[in-house]
Amino acid sequence: MRIAITGDFHLGFNQDALAQARNALDACKDAVAIVIAGDVFDSRIPRQETLNEALQLFSQAAESLSSNAVVFELDADGVITGLSNYPPILAVAGTHERRSKGLANPIHLLDSALAAVNLHARKICVQKDGEKVVFQAMAGVPEEFSRQVLKKMEFKPVKGAFNVFVFHQSLAEAMPFGESLAAQDLPDGFDLYVDGHIHWMMELIEGKKRIVIPGSTVVTQMRKNETRKKQVIIFDTQAGTYETREFSTRSFLYRDIVFENPATSAEVAAQVDSALTEMLAAGNQSQVPIVKLKLSGRLANGLESKDLDLTAIAKRYADKAMLHIDRDFERKDPLQADAEELQKARSDPRGVREISVELFIEALKRRDIELSHSQAEELLDALCEEDAARAAQLI
Numbered sequence: 001m002r003i004a005i006t007g008d009f010h011l012g013f014n015q016d017a018l019a020q021a022r023n024a025l026d027a028c029k030d031a032v033a034i035v036i037a038g039d040v041f042d043s044r045i046p047r048q049e050t051l052n053e054a055l056q057l058f059s060q061a062a063e064s065l066s067s068n069a070v071v072f073e074l075d076a077d078g079v080i081t082g083l084s085n086y087p088p089i090l091a092v093a094g095t096h097e098r099r100s101k102g103l104a105n106p107i108h109l110l111d112s113a114l115a116a117v118n119l120h121a122r123k124i125c126v127q128k129d130g131e132k133v134v135f136q137a138m139a140g141v142p143e144e145f146s147r148q149v150l151k152k153m154e155f156k157p158v159k160g161a162f163n164v165f166v167f168h169q170s171l172a173e174a175m176p177f178g179e180s181l182a183a184q185d186l187p188d189g190f191d192l193y194v195d196g197h198i199h200w201m202m203e204l205i206e207g208k209k210r211i212v213i214p215g216s217t218v219v220t221q222m223r224k225n226e227t228r229k230k231q232v233i234i235f236d237t238q239a240g241t242y243e244t245r246e247f248s249t250r251s252f253l254y255r256d257i258v259f260e261n262p263a264t265s266a267e268v269a270a271q272v273d274s275a276l277t278e279m280l281a282a283g284n285q286s287q288v289p290i291v292k293l294k295l296s297g298r299l300a301n302g303l304e305s306k307d308l309d310l311t312a313i314a315k316r317y318a319d320k321a322m323l324h325i326d327r328d329f330e331r332k333d334p335l336q337a338d339a340e341e342l343q344k345a346r347s348d349p350r351g352v353r354e355i356s357v358e359l360f361i362e363a364l365k366r367r368d369i370e371l372s373h374s375q376a377e378e379l380l381d382a383l384c385e386e387d388a389a390r391a392a393q394l395i
């Protein structure tokens with residue numbers, strides 16, 4: 001059975017997200033089933049326009065999928081429930097869609113609208129010509145709880161089927177920094193593991209575990225790794241092999257510029273200018289590319305990074321590139337360090353949500369209020385939604 005693997009559409013992030021998700025799904029047309037490994041949406045409460053576009057996108061994808069597979073659910077006692085009104089499109093919530101317990105996330109909405117099957121904590125079987133592929137999944141959780149939640153959920157493969165485990169977390173083997181799961185923490189015995197969250201394509205083989213990461217369909221973090229081509233994975237469960245298919249995206253160009261010797265404002269501007277000219281000369285782009293320059297190293301005495309004036313350059317390239325210039329010079333001024341940290345937080349893969357929850361917990365602690373992570377999260381949600389009654393109850 002050919003299953004298409006994709007994820008991290010981040011619908012609502014920008015204007016590219018929808019178009020590129022559509023291109024990715026187009027590349028999956030001849031698969032029997034499509035699995036989407038989380039972060040379908042960029043936020044846990046997408047705008048209605050985004051939801052509307054997403055529903056249209058999914059219904060078009062379901063229509064063009066030339067699959068005649070049967071989809072059903074297995075419960076713990078082996079009872080089968082048919083899901084005949086659903087397309088063989090399976091999705092799980094990522095970290096960007098996570099809401100506190102009891103609240104509906106956008107993947108719940110997709111499932112209720114029969115646009116996709118929510119995989120979280122279920123055993124969903126796709127069957128075609130006698131072959132069964134069973135998908136199980138854990139939705140994205142804060143990294144520090146991932147091990148605990150995985151253990152508690154006790155995932156086990158189903159006999160007589162090809163078993164796929166889908167999750168949405170950092171993985172130590174792919175991103176060796178910060179707190180994260182490692183391959184050994186994943187439940188044993190699955191034939192294939194699919195991980196979202198990481199925005200560039202990878203395959204990892206760790207012991208008996210084969211992990212594929214489809215990568216995102218849109219550039220959100222502007223990391224160097226995101227310059228890689230965006231692709232979907234078409235996995236053949238019988239052959240145990242896969243092919244990757246590129247789809248059209250806005251290109252993303254990245255360059256590090258390091259100033260080894262103390263540089264003046266004019267020198268920085270000149271180097272930025274020549275780098276941009278060179279980078280943009282290479283392509284004949286149908287769409288204006290995203291270009292990120294990361295400037296680091298040393299500035300001339302007395303020159304602070306905030307005093308560097310690059311507005312003339314930004315103006316000159318305004319219609320040739322979506323330009324982002326990161327200033328990561330050796331620091332002198334602590335206030336400026338804060339501003340730079342803030343700028344970095346924007347490309348933090350945890351997303352604004354997790355960062356907010358952590359800041360909120362710290363703020364509560366300073367006021368001697370000790371709440372668990374999930375309680376703090378519920379309280380934050382109640383406050384954001386101006387539900388004073390619920391907030392009062394939680395304190």
Ligand SMILES: [Mn+2]
Pocket residue numbers: 008039094096197198216
């Ligand atoms: Mn993501």
